[in-house]
Amino acid sequence: MRPMRTVTMALLAATALAGCQSAAQHAASVQQGMDPGNRLTVGTVQREIRVGMSGADVSRVLGAPNVVTTDEKRREVWVYDRIGTDYVQSSSSGGVGLLLLGAESSAGAASTTQRTLTIVIYYDENGRVRDYSYRSSTF
Numbered sequence: 001m002r003p004m005r006t007v008t009m010a011l012l013a014a015t016a017l018a019g020c021q022s023a024a025q026h027a028a029s030v031q032q033g034m035d036p037g038n039r040l041t042v043g044t045v046q047r048e049i050r051v052g053m054s055g056a057d058v059s060r061v062l063g064a065p066n067v068v069t070t071d072e073k074r075r076e077v078w079v080y081d082r083i084g085t086d087y088v089q090s091s092s093s094g095g096v097g098l099l100l101l102g103a104e105s106s107a108g109a110a111s112t113t114q115r116t117l118t119i120v121i122y123y124d125e126n127g128r129v130r131d132y133s134y135r136s137s138t139f
Helices: 002-018 023-033 042-048 055-062 096-100
Strands: 067-070 076-093 106-123 129-138
Touching: 042 055, 042 129, 055 076, 055 106
Parallel strands: none
Antiparallel strands: 067 076, 076 106, 106 129
16 A cells, blocks of 8 residues: 555645746746737837838838927928836746645746837938937836
């Protein structure tokens, strides 16, 4: 009977530990699940925006601007202003097998990150991009 009890205890412990993830593993899983395809990034601006592009081409790449205004010469200026917050919270606790043995373990973590991105597109008299600038911060 003793070998059966040892095997049962080993199986309970293995089952309890198999379902546990560390806080870092939880955070990585959440980050992988975010859809980066809809994010406006500095890389998109650097890769896609060129002097001479039309407003329609810029709209296809970046979407609609937040602000449309004009400069002192009545040329259009488009501003894209984005703010994002990533909040990740994760926790793990010991499984049922560990609780039955009178032991419990837990781990957890939380992180908040803020991002800002401002893109300014300057158009010429013909409605073509004459210049652009961007500012990005993460804190």
